[in-house]
Each structure stands twice: as C-alpha cells, then as structure tokens.
Amino acid sequence: MTVLPLDGEHDPVRRDIIAAINRLLAGTPHRSNGRLNVTQLAIEADVKRWHLTHRHTDLKDRFQAEAAQEEAKRTKAAQTGDDLEELKRENGELRQHCRHLESRLEIYATALNQLALEHAAVSGRDADAAKVRTLPRRRQPSP
Secondary structure, eight states: OOSSOOTTOOOHHHHHHHHHHHHHHHTOOSSSOOOSSHHHHHHHHTSOHHIIIIIOHHHHHHHHHHHHHHHHHHHHHHHHHHHHHHHHHHHHHHHHHHHHHHHHHHHHHHHHHHHHHHHHHHHTOOHHHHOOOOOOOOOOOOO
16 A cells, blocks of 8 residues: 655655655554654654654655544444444344243233133123134244
8 A cells, every 4th residue: 555656756765754654554664663653654764753843744744644544444443343242232132122022922912812712701702703813923033
C-alpha cells in the first residue's frame, strides 16, 4: 500500500521520509516500533525529528492525517466487533424469551381447551363440538 509516491522527489531526505511513511502505514516498519506518530516516523526514516517539524512540515501533516484515518478505521473495526458480540447476546436473550412465551402459550391452550370441555359439559353440548382445535405451528430449529 503506497500512500505517497516517490515520483518527482529528488531530495534524499524527502525520499527517505516518504518511504518511511509508506512502510509505517503498511504496517511493515524496519527501524521503529511501528506506532503512527512523528517520533517513530523520524526513527523509521533515519532522520532527525526537526526535519519533520521544521523543514518538511507538509510530509509531517500528510502523515498525521493518514495516521488519523488509520486510527479511525481501527476504532471502527473494534467497535464493529463489540457490536457483533452485543447482537449475539441480544439474540440469545430473545430466543430464550421466545421459548418461554411458547411454553406459556401451550399452557394457556391446554387450559382454554379444558375450560371449553367443562363449559360443554355444563351446557349440555357435545364434547367434540366444544373442543378447541389447534393449528399446526411452524417449528424453527433451536440454536
């Protein structure tokens, strides 16, 4: 991943800085610990820090902007992972709640059927006519 091209650069210090920027942003440092800051950029480029802070400030600013974008990407990726874990937890809770509601529904259907039979017996109607018929349900596989 080349962020800054070396084309048109004849100053060897600028070429070293640009190469160091590209290595740091690609995650393949040769001399530094790989952190995306100006001090590590100077170490990676094998130049004094003042070259970046006083002489080649355009490269320093470009590097800091690119580093901020990389950090934002990393933060977003970590946040996405956290969101996934949260969604998995919520999904598990909702499935458990759904199983609970289904069991309560079966209890209520049984009670309603029993009450219908008792009402039919008390009112003198045919017990078969008073039965509550259950409709077949679509079963979903449990996790």
